[in-house]
Amino acid sequence: MSLFTTFILAIREVRRHLLRSVLTTLGIVIGVGAVILMVTLGRGAQEKVTASISGLGRNLLILIPERAARSGGPAPTTPFKAEDIQAIAREIPSATVAPQAQRPLLAIYGNESRPTIVAGVDNNFFEAREWKLSAGRTFSDAELRAGKLVCVLGATTRKELFRYQNPLGATLRIGKLSCEVIGVLEAKGATFGNDQDELVLLPLGAFHRRIAGNREISFTFIAAKTSDATSKVQRDVTSLMHERRHIAPGEPDDFAVRDMKEITKTVGQVTGMLTAFLSSIAAVSLIVGGIGIMNIMLVSVKERTREIGIRMSIGAMEREVLRQFLVEAVTLSVLGGSIGVAGGLACSAIACYFLDLPFMLDLSTVLLAFFFSGTVGVVFGYFPARQAARLDPIEALRYE
Numbered sequence: 324m325s326l327f328t329t330f331i332l333a334i335r336e337v338r339r340h341l342l343r344s345v346l347t348t349l350g351i352v353i354g355v356g357a358v359i360l361m362v363t364l365g366r367g368a369q370e371k372v373t374a375s376i377s378g379l380g381r382n383l384l385i386l387i388p389e390r391a392a393r394s395g396g397p398a399p400t401t402p403f404k405a406e407d408i409q410a411i412a413r414e415i416p417s418a419t420v421a422p423q424a425q426r427p428l429l430a431i432y433g434n435e436s437r438p439t440i441v442a443g444v445d446n447n448f449f450e451a452r453e454w455k456l457s458a459g460r461t462f463s464d465a466e467l468r469a470g471k472l473v474c475v476l477g478a479t480t481r482k483e484l485f486r487y488q489n490p491l492g493a494t495l496r497i498g499k500l501s502c503e504v505i506g507v508l509e510a511k512g513a514t515f516g517n518d519q520d521e522l523v524l525l526p527l528g529a530f531h532r533r534i535a536g537n538r539e540i541s542f543t544f545i546a547a548k549t550s551d552a553t554s555k556v557q558r559d560v561t562s563l564m565h566e567r568r569h570i571a572p573g574e575p576d577d578f579a580v581r582d583m584k585e586i587t588k589t590v591g592q593v594t595g596m597l598t599a600f601l602s603s604i605a606a607v608s609l610i611v612g613g614i615g616i617m618n619i620m621l622v623s624v625k626e627r628t629r630e631i632g633i634r635m636s637i638g639a640m641e642r643e644v645l646r647q648f649l650v651e652a653v654t655l656s657v658l659g660g661s662i663g664v665a666g667g668l669a670c671s672a673i674a675c676y677f678l679d680l681p682f683m684l685d686l687s688t689v690l691l692a693f694f695f696s697g698t699v700g701v702v703f704g705y706f707p708a709r710q711a712a713r714l715d716p717i718e719a720l721r722y723e
Contacts (some may be wrong), residue, residue: 347619348659349533350612351699355663355692356670358602359610362688363431365598367680369591382553383451384418384545385581386411401577402539405531407567411545414563417554421451421544424530430523431496432484434496439480440522441497451546459491459506462526472502472526478510479520497523500533550584557582609695612659613703616652651699660696664689 388400408422425442446461448454461476466473474495481490490504498677502525511519533536545560547553557580564570668689675682 340493343619344655344658347615347656348612351656351659351696352613352663352666354606354608354612355608355660355696356667359664359689360671361601362598362669362672362685363683364423364674364678364680365594365601366683367675367687369594369598369677370681370683372591372594372677382547382550383583384547384553384560385568385583386543386545386559386564387579387581388542389577389579400559400688401568402541403578405527405538405540407564408540408543410567411543411560411563415545415556415559417548417549417552419447419451419546421445421546421701422527422540423448423529423543424535424539424541425522426534428498428523430484432490432493435484435486437480437483439477441525441530442522443525443527443535445527448524450546451544454511455509456506457509457627458489459504461506464626465530467526469533470526471534472500472529474502475506475508475527476504477508477520477522477524477590479518480523481507492718495523497525498534502529528673545580550557553582553584585605601644606695609699612696613656613699616655616700617654649701652703653697656700656703657693658695660693663696664693667692 386403388402403422405422408420411418412420421444423441423442423444427438428441430437430439430441445467449456449461456475457478461475462473465471474497476484476490476495483494484490484495490507493504494501495504502523508520508524511520525534545556547556560580561576564580565576568577570576668684671684672682674680
């Protein structure tokens with residue numbers, strides 16, 4: 324009996340007990356579908372987080388003040404001074420240094436008001452963050468030197484305050500101050516749940532004099548010229564800050580230099596481990612499905628004992644009986660795997676749409692899940708098939 328004939332007989336047997344076959348393959352369907360769903364959602368989440376971090380800028384470091392844990396309790400946060408940032412720009416000319424001081428304030432235009440982040444920056448901000456304008460211009464040298472009250476709006480702030488009006492040239496109130504709108508930033512979206520476009524940019528000097536009343540810097544973006552240079556720039560900035568902030572060897576730092584590439588790598592590792600963990604849990608359904616197939620095949624051997632005896636009495640060999648039942652088990656698992664792949668991809672597409680995640684199809688995962696479903700059929704179908712092949716023809720014929 325050829326393999327094709329054996330396959331046709333297996334299909335007939337599946338159709339003869341259609342409901343039982345469907346229920347038997349349910350574990351395989353759920354297992355394969357769940358694995359594909361978990362992997363696709365995990366890759367989509369990883370891609371979204373990576374794109375979100377990349378939206379901050381390439382080759383980017385962020386210098387931030389931190390509380391230092393000293394003997395006797397945590398020390399207060401020591402902000403950076405404008406002179407610290409000037410020293411970085413002077414000592415590390417290979418990087419673009421963009422200081423930023425910020426404060427949450429209420430922005431008002433006409434009858435519209437919006438709480439927003441008001442930040443003082445210089446023109447290096449646009450280069451370091453790779454942030455382009457959708458309209459207008461950046462600050463002129465004269466405006467930066469004189470600390471003139473002009474502003475550039477983020478896309479969300481512009482939309483909420485001006486709706487469909489042209490904001491360029493309009494006067495915007497920031498707290499108790501008024502500034503002229505000279506530009507609008509392109510939309511960048513959210514990062515870690517925070518809307519990057521919810522901001523108003525002022526010249527750094529104007530922010531220090533008219534809003535903050537001091538020359539403190541909240542944090543600083545430092546963009547290396549190349550990706551290979553970020554590690555060296557990070558070491559140089561750390562060394563310089565140790566010197567300027569008088570941190571002795573062995574003392575804890577009261578600042579941090581965050582490398583966005585390292586954060587991206589760490590986030591990727593965490594999401595990868597979570598995806599693998601959830602996928603391994605989902606894969607347990609495949610084992611359960613395999614046990615179901617083995618159970619049904621054992622029942623089938625009992626039901627068809629006389630049929631097996633008749634076939635063996637007219638010349639069927641052990642290997643042919645073994646092959647017949649093994650093909651039936653594999654057919655069940657492969658059909659379940661096919662339905663699971665289709666269902667998993669459909670559920671992944673729907674879930675990605677509602678969760679606002681990119682649909683990242685991993686063909687290798689689909690093929691691996693499908694292959695594993697076939698392997699389950701071979702592994703769990705072999706014992707029932709072997710039991711059928713070893714039946715004594717005479718005893719099988721006498722079985723009622």
